[in-house]
Amino acid sequence: MDLQLAGRRLLITGASSGIGLATARLLAEEGARLALCARDEDRLRTATADLGARTDVVTASCDVTSRASVDAFVATAVDRLGGLDGVVCNAGRSLMRSLDETTDEEIRDEFDLKIFGALHVIRATRTALAASDRGAVVIVNAILSRQPETRLAVTSAARAGLLNLSSSLAEELAADGTRVNSVLLGLIDTGQWQRRFAESGADDFAAWSAEIADDRGIALGRFGSADELAFPIATLLSPRNSYTTGATLEVGGGVHRYV
Incomplete structure (x- = not known):
C-alpha cells in the first residue's frame, strides 16, 4: 500500500533511538523528507547517518522543554525543507519510582x-502545518495515560494530562486543517528496558521480559518493538488518514484493563 508519504516533510523529536529512530527509518523508506532532533546531536547523526542516502535529512540538537530551542530547530527545518506536513512528538521517558521516592523537582x-515537550513543538510548527494541504500531528503517549500504575505514578499523571491536552489540540487545530492523533504505547523494547535488564542481573532478556509482560497482564505475553510502533505512527501521518483526528490508537499487546 502506498501511504502517500513520498516527498512529505516530516519532523520527529527524540529521533536518536527507539521509537523515534524506527519511525524515521520507516518514513525514509516511504520517501518522506525528514527533520530529526534529539538532545545529543552526535548520537543522532551517528544513528541516522545512512538515511541521507535515501532522502533529505535535517538533524539538530534540541531540548523540547525549551521553547527557544524548539523554535530554532523548527525554523531551521522549515527553511531547509521548505515547510512541514507532519510532526511526531516523541520525546519522553518513564520515571519508575514511588511518590515517596520522588522529589518535587x-x-x-x-x-x-510530557506537556511542554509536545506543546512547544506544536506551537512552533502550527503555522507551517496550516500551510500544508494535509497537516498532521502524532503524539506518542502511553496506555499509562488511561491506566495508571503506582510504580509510575508521576509519569502516569503527566501522560494523562498530555492525553487530555491532545484532545483539546485536535479540536483547536482542526480549524487549520491540521489533524492531531495519539498513539498509546504499552511496554516496548527500547533502551530504557535494556538498561533495566542489564541492571537486573538476569541473563535471558526474552524470559525476563516475558515474566514482566505476564505480571503486567499483556495478552500477547511479550514486549513490543519500536518497529511495531513506527507503522501505526506512519499511517496516522498518511494523507490517506485524512478524516481521522482526536483519535487514540493503542499499541500495547492487549494490556488495557478498562472498557
Whole structure:
C-alpha cells in the first residue's frame, strides 16, 4: 500500500533511538523528507547517518522543554525543507519510582517534558502545518495515560494530562486543517528496558521480559518493538488518514484493563 508519504516533510523529536529512530527509518523508506532532533546531536547523526542516502535529512540538537530551542530547530527545518506536513512528538521517558521516592523537582521535570515537550513543538510548527494541504500531528503517549500504575505514578499523571491536552489540540487545530492523533504505547523494547535488564542481573532478556509482560497482564505475553510502533505512527501521518483526528490508537499487546 502506498501511504502517500513520498516527498512529505516530516519532523520527529527524540529521533536518536527507539521509537523515534524506527519511525524515521520507516518514513525514509516511504520517501518522506525528514527533520530529526534529539538532545545529543552526535548520537543522532551517528544513528541516522545512512538515511541521507535515501532522502533529505535535517538533524539538530534540541531540548523540547525549551521553547527557544524548539523554535530554532523548527525554523531551521522549515527553511531547509521548505515547510512541514507532519510532526511526531516523541520525546519522553518513564520515571519508575514511588511518590515517596520522588522529589518535587523530579515531578515538575516530568510534567515539563510530557506537556511542554509536545506543546512547544506544536506551537512552533502550527503555522507551517496550516500551510500544508494535509497537516498532521502524532503524539506518542502511553496506555499509562488511561491506566495508571503506582510504580509510575508521576509519569502516569503527566501522560494523562498530555492525553487530555491532545484532545483539546485536535479540536483547536482542526480549524487549520491540521489533524492531531495519539498513539498509546504499552511496554516496548527500547533502551530504557535494556538498561533495566542489564541492571537486573538476569541473563535471558526474552524470559525476563516475558515474566514482566505476564505480571503486567499483556495478552500477547511479550514486549513490543519500536518497529511495531513506527507503522501505526506512519499511517496516522498518511494523507490517506485524512478524516481521522482526536483519535487514540493503542499499541500495547492487549494490556488495557478498562472498557
